[in-house]
Amino acid sequence: MAQKITALKVQSRNPQRVNVYLDGEFAFGLSRLVAVWLQEGQELNEEKIADLKAEDAHEVAYQRALNLIVRRMRSGAKIQENLRRHGISEEIIASVVERLERSGMIDDKLFAQAWVENRSEFRPRSKRALAYELRQRGIADEVIDHVLAETMPDEAGLAYQAALKYSRKLNQLDWFEFRRKLSGHLARRGFSYDIVIAVVDRVWAELRSNVPSGNNLTDSEVLP
Template sequence: MARTQRSGSWRRRDPEPDAERDLGPEPDHEAVARKILLDRLAEQPRSRAELAAQLARRNVPDEIAEQMLDRFEAVGLVDDEEFAQLWVRSRQQTRGLAGRALALELRRKGIDDEIVRDTIDTIDPESEEAAARAVVRKKLRAMRNVDEQVKIRRLVGALGRKGYGPGLAYRIVREEVGAAEDPFDADDWDDDA
């Protein structure tokens, strides 16, 4: 490869294009697809649609991609139902998301609507409420010197963004804000004691 000097710096000059240049053997698309699938699944569980999109981005022919995905599904490495259940448990615990938000995320991941409905139906209302309370309690710690109405508005908004309905969000926020009030408030003391 030749070098040329341009504007006081050295720059590589590409060789002349050769129309007859050998591009090498055709890649083994099946081996490429297998490696992509195994690499992606080793990182974290993924939905079939996510894996199919990854194969398409890497120019694996659709026919081979479907064949490989079917094979991975047959041996249990790709399972949208199991993926959905793992996703819901994880996101509910780590992010405190409600069923509506989780359903939206699963649909974005390419999970079939029937699987989404079945998975969301398994969410225990009590655990969903507990997750909402945990979100509120965590945020309340940072709001000690904030006006009560502002607290309520911010907390209800935070729960709304996590997919909780307004009725549940407002009830939980009122209960948690009430429980977080100072137990030694002057109004609570009994003068007859």
């Protein structure tokens, strides 16, 4: 049985949504993008109402995902995870993600590239540590391998950058304490034992050129 639209009212708390009144009574709310073609006097049957509600559910999910991406770049897996937490169906999630991928708003390769570049510049860490972080964000192994092979700078250079930044806090320490703290810092960022030894010696030599650096770190001194 068809019902007539008797009023369309923009919600006071959310001007992006419209309340739909059928036969003089409130029936449901819709996104303005979904309600844009409706008008008072129009008749809606049950099938049309169901279609409008389904379209609205998709649009709400899409706008939520879009808002997440606008705030900061995210992987497809993290978008899906957020939508699930808000009770959105798997069917709608799949449709929203596909729509965002088609428009280029979700691109796991670009996300991984940006992640590696940002980390390398501001918080340098090893290839192993970066791969772990990207897996935690739902990036597929084949994408990770490709991006790291294509984008990853020299690990020794990254370790040196990380060591230089951290060594500013250690400037007043003696060699043994300096070595212990800096090697632990680098190890926690995933750098290998050999790289840690070389970088710690290099940074110490640059800071204290008149003090023998030594290079006899043990595994227990390097590992955090």
